[in-house]
Amino acid sequence: MASKKRQIETVETTGHEWDGIHELNKPLPKWWLYVFYATILWSIGYWLLMPAWPLVSSYTKGLLGYSQRERVAEQIEAGKAAKAVYREKIAASDLAAINEDPELLRFALAGGEAAFGDNCAPCHGRGAQGAFGYPNLRDDSWLWGGTLEDVQLTIQHGIRADDPKTRSPGAGMPAFGKTGVLAEPQINDVAEYVLSLSGRAEDAEAAKRGAQTFASTCAPCHGAEGKGNLAIGAPDLTDELWLYAGGKAGIAASISNGRAGMMPAWAHRLDPETIKELAIYVHSLGGGQ
Amino acid sequence: MLIAEIQQRVGALGRNSGIANFAEAAPGIERSEAPTIERGGGSLYAPREKIYPKRAHGTFRTIKWIVMAVTLSIYYLVPWIRWDRGPYMPDQAVLIDFPSRRFFFFFLEIWPQEFYYVTGLLVLAALGLFLVTSIAGRMWCGYACPQTVWTDLMIAVERFFQGDRNQRIRLDKNPWSFETLWRKGATHFTWLLIAVATGGAWVFYFADAPTLARQLVALEAPMVAYVFIGIFTATTYLLGGIAREQVCIYMCPWPRIQGAMVDRESLLISYRAWRGEPRGPHKAGQSWEGRGDCIDCRQCVAVCPTGIDIRNGSQLECIQCALCIDACNEIMDKIGRPRSLISYDTVRHMEAAGQDMAPINFLRPRVLIYATAMAVVGIIMLTALMLRPDLEVNVLQDRNPIYVKLSDGGLRNGYTVKILNKAYEPRDFHIAVAGLPGATLSVVGQEKQANPVINVPADELQQAKVYVALDKGTAAALTGPTTEFSFVVTSADGASSAEHKTLFQGPER
Numbered sequence: 001m002a003s004k005k006r007q008i009e010t011v012e013t014t015g016h017e018w019d020g021i022h023e024l025n026k027p028l029p030k031w032w033l034y035v036f037y038a039t040i041l042w043s044i045g046y047w048l049l050m051p052a053w054p055l056v057s058s059y060t061k062g063l064l065g066y067s068q069r070e071r072v073a074e075q076i077e078a079g080k081a082a083k084a085v086y087r088e089k090i091a092a093s094d095l096a097a098i099n100e101d102p103e104l105l106r107f108a109l110a111g112g113e114a115a116f117g118d119n120c121a122p123c124h125g126r127g128a129q130g131a132f133g134y135p136n137l138r139d140d141s142w143l144w145g146g147t148l149e150d151v152q153l154t155i156q157h158g159i160r161a162d163d164p165k166t167r168s169p170g171a172g173m174p175a176f177g178k179t180g181v182l183a184e185p186q187i188n189d190v191a192e193y194v195l196s197l198s199g200r201a202e203d204a205e206a207a208k209r210g211a212q213t214f215a216s217t218c219a220p221c222h223g224a225e226g227k228g229n230l231a232i233g234a235p236d237l238t239d240e241l242w243l244y245a246g247g248k249a250g251i252a253a254s255i256s257n258g259r260a261g262m263m264p265a266w267a268h269r270l271d272p273e274t275i276k277e278l279a280i281y282v283h284s285l286g287g288g289q
Numbered sequence: 290m291l292i293a294e295i296q297q298r299v300g301a302l303g304r305n306s307g308i309a310n311f312a313e314a315a316p317g318i319e320r321s322e323a324p325t326i327e328r329g330g331g332s333l334y335a336p337r338e339k340i341y342p343k344r345a346h347g348t349f350r351t352i353k354w355i356v357m358a359v360t361l362s363i364y365y366l367v368p369w370i371r372w373d374r375g376p377y378m379p380d381q382a383v384l385i386d387f388p389s390r391r392f393f394f395f396f397l398e399i400w401p402q403e404f405y406y407v408t409g410l411l412v413l414a415a416l417g418l419f420l421v422t423s424i425a426g427r428m429w430c431g432y433a434c435p436q437t438v439w440t441d442l443m444i445a446v447e448r449f450f451q452g453d454r455n456q457r458i459r460l461d462k463n464p465w466s467f468e469t470l471w472r473k474g475a476t477h478f479t480w481l482l483i484a485v486a487t488g489g490a491w492v493f494y495f496a497d498a499p500t501l502a503r504q505l506v507a508l509e510a511p512m513v514a515y516v517f518i519g520i521f522t523a524t525t526y527l528l529g530g531i532a533r534e535q536v537c538i539y540m541c542p543w544p545r546i547q548g549a550m551v552d553r554e555s556l557l558i559s560y561r562a563w564r565g566e567p568r569g570p571h572k573a574g575q576s577w578e579g580r581g582d583c584i585d586c587r588q589c590v591a592v593c594p595t596g597i598d599i600r601n602g603s604q605l606e607c608i609q610c611a612l613c614i615d616a617c618n619e620i621m622d623k624i625g626r627p628r629s630l631i632s633y634d635t636v637r638h639m640e641a642a643g644q645d646m647a648p649i650n651f652l653r654p655r656v657l658i659y660a661t662a663m664a665v666v667g668i669i670m671l672t673a674l675m676l677r678p679d680l681e682v683n684v685l686q687d688r689n690p691i692y693v694k695l696s697d698g699g700l701r702n703g704y705t706v707k708i709l710n711k712a713y714e715p716r717d718f719h720i721a722v723a724g725l726p727g728a729t730l731s732v733v734g735q736e737k738q739a740n741p742v743i744n745v746p747a748d749e750l751q752q753a754k755v756y757v758a759l760d761k762g763t764a765a766a767l768t769g770p771t772t773e774f775s776f777v778v779t780s781a782d783g784a785s786s787a788e789h790k791t792l793f794q795g796p797e798r
Contacts, residue, residue, distance in 0.1 A: 027335040029539060031532075102744070105734045109754070127689030138693040138703075239696035240761075284733040286693060286701055286756045 083111075087273045095148035098280055105280065112281025115274050119266065120282075128285050133244060133261055138285045141241040143233045143261075146289035150230075152279035158265035159233065165265075168233050172260020176217065182255065186213050191252040197226045197238045202248075339461070340534060340596035342444055343454035343588070347615025356432045357441055365486070368493035372396075375713045377747035385495050391748065397674060398748070400711070409670040413663060420659035422550040424651065425633065426557040430543065431610040436536050439487070439529035440594065443480055450476045454591055480530040481522070488521030534595040537608055544605050551603075552636075554650050558609045559634040560589070560600040563642035568600075571624065582626045589613035589631055599631055680718075680785040681709040682778045691794040698761035700795050707752045708778055710745035717742045717781035720755060725774035725793055727763035731756050742781065757793060770797050 016023040047053065050062040061067075086107040090098060098104045117126065123134045130136030135143060144154050144167060157165040160172065176182040182190070192203050193210030201207040215224065221234040228236035235243060243261070244254050266275060282288070372382035372395055379386065384393040392399045392407075399406050421428045430437060451457045451472045460469055492514045493501060504510035505518075528536050537544065551557060565583030583600070590598050592612045597604060599613045617631040635649055687703035695701055710716050719740060722728045732741035733754035745751040755776075759767070772793040779786040 027333055029535060030334045030336045031535065032539065033334050099734055102734060109733075125689075127687070129690040129693070136693070138690065138701075139695055141696045236696065240698040241694065241696050284754060286703055288736065 083107075090273045090276055095152060095276060095279060095283075098276065099148065099283070105284075108277045108280040109284055111274065112277035112279075112284075115270065115278050116281055119270065120278070123263075128282065130243075135243055135261075136241070137282050138287055139241055140287045140289075141236060141239055142230065142287065142289070143228075143235055143243070145230045146283070146287050148279055148283050148288070151282050151288075152275060154263065155270075155275050155278055155282075156265065156267040159263040160260060161263060161265040163265035163267070168260075171232075173221070173234075173254065173258045175256065175258030177256025178258070182213065182217065186210075187252050187255045190214055190218065190255055191248050194226065194237050194251050195248055198240060337535065338596065340594065341454040341457045341591075342594045342596075342612075343591040343616070344448060345592040345612040345615040345619075347618055349611035349615050353432060353441065353610065353612070357438050360433060360435075360438050361442070365490045368490065368498040375747075377715065378713045379497060381497055383494060384497075387495060389748075398711070400709070403677075406670065406674065409666055409673075412666050413670070416659050416663045416666065419550055420656065420663060422547055423552065423555055423653070423655045423659060426551055426555055427544075427547055427607070427609040430537065430547075430608040434608075436528060436541070437594075437608060437610065439483075439525060440533045442483060443530045443533070444594065446479045446483070447476050450479070477530070480526055484522040484525035484530070485518065487525040488518035491521045492517050534606070534608075537595060538606050544608075548605075550655075552653065552655065553640075554635050554637060554653055556633040556635060556649065557603050558599060558607060558611055558614065558631065559603070559636075559639055560631050561629070561634065561639070561643070562600070563639070565600070565630050577626070582621065582630050584620070584624060586620055588616040588620055592616040603636075677711070678785070678787065679710070679712040680778065680780065680787045681711065682776060682787040682789040683707040683709070684776055684789045684791045686791055686794070692796070694796075695758065698764070699759050700764040700793075701756055701758040702793050704755045704757065704776070704791065705752050706755050706776055706778070706789075707750055708743060708745050709750045711748060712785070713747055715744060715746045716785075717744050718778050719743075719781065720753065721777045721779070722757055723775045723777045723788070725757065725759070725772065727759055728774070728793075729758050729760075731758075759793070764795060767793075767795055767798075770795050 012025040013022040049064045053060040128137040157163045189210030192206040196207040226237035228234045370382035565581040568583035568585045571584040595606045597606045618628045685705040693701045735741035
């Protein structure tokens, strides 16, 4: 049957037949096979020259000594070299000048964002939105000032940090309740008064009583009108933003227990250019003054 | 393999090639020698049977020379065409600018995110290929495919140094001599020169051609240029010079697809068996009664660049270059028979054996569908290109946090506004907020300026960090946590303006 077919079709078959279907003999070209062999030879050459085979505790290094880790190190060095031009400019310029030069600003913002993620985000949050006790850096309320220089100073020396130039070293808001300076009812009255500063007082009588205590006990730091004092990090009590809980119970807790937030100093951990970039970045988050 | 197969077929049909008698039959017609390589019996792998295409003369050969000249000229010359785009832009008409990620084509320019234009172009090219194939078979393969053009060029070089088919066969059969050496050496050297020129021209599409040419000569060009010249030199030499028809038969997927594209009305290179058979040698003066016009001179096989016998019908290996038509017509003229024994013809005409010569129906569904689809895609592309704005704005809203409460009880949202200046000169832009009454806008870096200006270099993207704030009263008047509004970016000269919708976020209420 097969031979008869073959004769009719005059095309050579392999002799294989399935249900009357004959397989024509269409052999693969030799060169195709040779290309396959060439790829095998290539792989052997590759094994010899490049890192290839895993060993128990190491791997074959290859004759060319290629290493991806070294390449990464080289690329990081190249990146640093490429950045050096800008970093020199940043080192030489004052903050305002950097902020007004669009090109330098873009570089500083990119660097600042990366440094912020590495160093600041654990406390202030990835988006700098802050948390209970950790200031939101995006709003327009600042404990220690929101100008470029203020922000730079805060980053350099921290707040109540282990740094000779740090702000408010060893000080903070006293625990008026715990130390017995104020009694429970007084604390309640002062809290009511503080609520009234942002128009939320519930008990006008209590607020009135609290006003006197406030004037004698709180005003030295927070000001007679409760507007706060940037020089000593006393918060403005009249606005709608609260670092700690802003309800009556929260305010009472602050008066009773005191508050003394701490931020580390970064001057001995980060180089001055990075701190400049961070200051520019934080200033750019919306609250900069 | 192919020729051996054909010989087998011819042998099985009980015919001789008739070459011996042919010279007597038609004086002046060159005798063709068939290669004698046999298939390696039983092997899983077939050695390549070298093909010695003979020079053809005639209409289609002339057309192919012209197409070759035109396509090669386009390839080599296009990077050198200059196109003035002003002082900020490259002046090369066709430029694929990888470093700045732009593609320039005369008056067109696309950015990477506009790659859909290239997709459209590829769709058009595919549909065009389908259309042409359904009308006239593998026109692309036969005339315009780079593989065909370069192979044709390489064969011409080979013919120049080693002579035509029979000389080449003899050269290969004879033992190695000085003549073999210099003829082959000169061929391969010229192939390599062509290959280098091909690779050399390729890189000019990716950089300013005159600059790169100077750099290449001075050995100062980027490494990647030399690498790509090397790659294209190797591929041109290997594919065009050495592999030739093997590329079409074994590597290219297109021949397999083509089978599905043609129908009974497609013009294909066809041997009119009804006119040619029964074939056989013919002596001068013999009667043509009771026999076909094919004198079995095998000239159609001799000129074939893929080494097939068109008389076996349409086949995968046939790239439809029409050289067999020229070869056969030449013979028909010499023996005084009508031309077009091999011709562009349809399957329907073939089956009707010359009885039903009703004109070819070009308005077939597949032709109309391909043509319509091409027209639709073409019109869409053209319209999109005509309406392509020179300014585009994208806005990314800050998501962490989505809004910030301010000390006065107001709200602020942050946005990154990206301004795509597609004009060929640097421009200044102003940003404004529309649809959010009472909003104040500030641009980082220009906080103190009343009317911030964002300068965007020519044909570049620039982004600005922007804050939009509402005071307590306006924020309280918002009806929900999200409010839609737009950024309107206007060029300083007022000529271009673009709007981008986005959202202002606030707390749940």
